[in-house]
Amino acid sequence: MKMALRACLRTKPGLTALLSQLSCSGHAAARRAPALVAQRSSSSTSQKIKVDFDQSSGVAVMHMQSPPVNSLSLEFLTDVCIALEKLEMDKSCRGLVVTSSQPKVFSAGLDILDMYGKSPEHCAEFWKAVQEMWLKFYGSNMITIAAVNGSSPAGGCLLSMTCDYRIMADNPRYSIGLNETKLGIVAPFWFKDTMVNTVGHRATEMALQLGLLYSPAEALKIGLVDQLVHEDQVLTTATETMTKWLAIPGILNISYTCHFFHLWCCNLVCTICSCVCQVIAAKKIHLSQDF
Numbered sequence: 001m002k003m004a005l006r007a008c009l010r011t012k013p014g015l016t017a018l019l020s021q022l023s024c025s026g027h028a029a030a031r032r033a034p035a036l037v038a039q040r041s042s043s044s045t046s047q048k049i050k051v052d053f054d055q056s057s058g059v060a061v062m063h064m065q066s067p068p069v070n071s072l073s074l075e076f077l078t079d080v081c082i083a084l085e086k087l088e089m090d091k092s093c094r095g096l097v098v099t100s101s102q103p104k105v106f107s108a109g110l111d112i113l114d115m116y117g118k119s120p121e122h123c124a125e126f127w128k129a130v131q132e133m134w135l136k137f138y139g140s141n142m143i144t145i146a147a148v149n150g151s152s153p154a155g156g157c158l159l160s161m162t163c164d165y166r167i168m169a170d171n172p173r174y175s176i177g178l179n180e181t182k183l184g185i186v187a188p189f190w191f192k193d194t195m196v197n198t199v200g201h202r203a204t205e206m207a208l209q210l211g212l213l214y215s216p217a218e219a220l221k222i223g224l225v226d227q228l229v230h231e232d233q234v235l236t237t238a239t240e241t242m243t244k245w246l247a248i249p250g251i252l253n254i255s256y257t258c259h260f261f262h263l264w265c266c267n268l269v270c271t272i273c274s275c276v277c278q279v280i281a282a283k284k285i286h287l288s289q290d291f
């Protein structure tokens with residue numbers, strides 16, 4: 001799925017336009033212009049994001065450092081998108097590992113304080129930034145690996161699912177999943193679709209209906225994460241795994257892209273049909289209430 005989006009963003013202008021309605025491309029760029037990373041090994045830091053780029057391997061590590069729990073506020077999301085844009089523009093950067101500098105937490109998901117009691121304008125900008133993060137990670141040309149070194153509920157789980165591979169710390173105190181239902185929120189369809197693409201329909205149905213948070217062992221069992229390692233090994237395993245992924249010639253990547261692109265298109269058509277059906281059903285209910 002990620003590869004499908006990647007292809008579509010690269011090659012299908014029509015769909016790019018469609019997707020850009022979901023995103024706020026330029027939203028991040030408008031605030032700060034991206035810069036190319038020129039040194040052999042470099043480190044760039046915003047207040048909430050630190051990026052270490054090793055040019056010899058072509059791999060960057062993005063450390064999320066927004067205390068206390070890397071909650072995804074508008075400011076944080078903007079910093080993430082800017083950092084990602086910069087790396088994407090540097091063609092020597094082929095792989096990205098995302099991890100957390102905060103103890104025990106990868107990301108607590110959307111910043112609840114940034115969603116509550118704010119102006120409609122702020123909410124719109126915030127929501128666009130969430131979509132932009134999702135699109136940028138899912139559509140990235142880089143191989144992306146989530147080094148999930150702590151709990152990762154809701155939007156944190158979404159972030160990890162937009163990556164090509166997930167390695168989680170094997171600590172039963174940590175959990176991961178889309179728990180929106182438990183918060184009285186319906187997860188948007190693209191949260192759901194991202195999970196379906198990761199763990200399949202039935203597991204997603206159970207997860208979303210019940211708002212399940214999984215232990216690392218349970219997450220591995222359903223395929224929500226790909227590998228468990230000792231807490232101290234998460235980042236090193238991620239960089240080792242990246243070497244294997246980058247050894248695959250890019251052309252094969254593109255070939256798989258075509259298969260997944262087909263699936264993604266089918267899914268999009270189904271989603272549009274389902275939205276139309278929902279509108280018709282809602283109108284029918286409304287009409288029947290009039291009589």
Ligand SMILES: CCCCCCCC/C=C\CC(=O)SCCNC(=O)CCNC(=O)[C@H](O)C(C)(C)COP(=O)(O)OP(=O)(O)OC[C@H]1O[C@@H](n2cnc3c(N)ncnc32)[C@H](O)[C@@H]1OP(=O)(O)O
Binds near residue numbers: 113
């Ligand atoms: C524009 C509106 C659009 C609306 C559409 C919404 C559709 C999508 C819906 C949801 C997506 C989401 O991501 S909602 C967020 C869901 N997140 C959670 O449920 C996580 C809640 N947090 C936790 O479970 C835990 O905090 C933790 C496991 C992440 C860490 O536990 P720990 O014990 O280490 O830390 P504390 O619980 O003591 O927390 C420390 C500190 O952080 C604050 N905190 C935690 N989570 C959030 C958050 N998501 N946003 C903001 N702040 C958060 C917590 O309150 C503590 O603060 P204080 O120290 O000040 O008390």
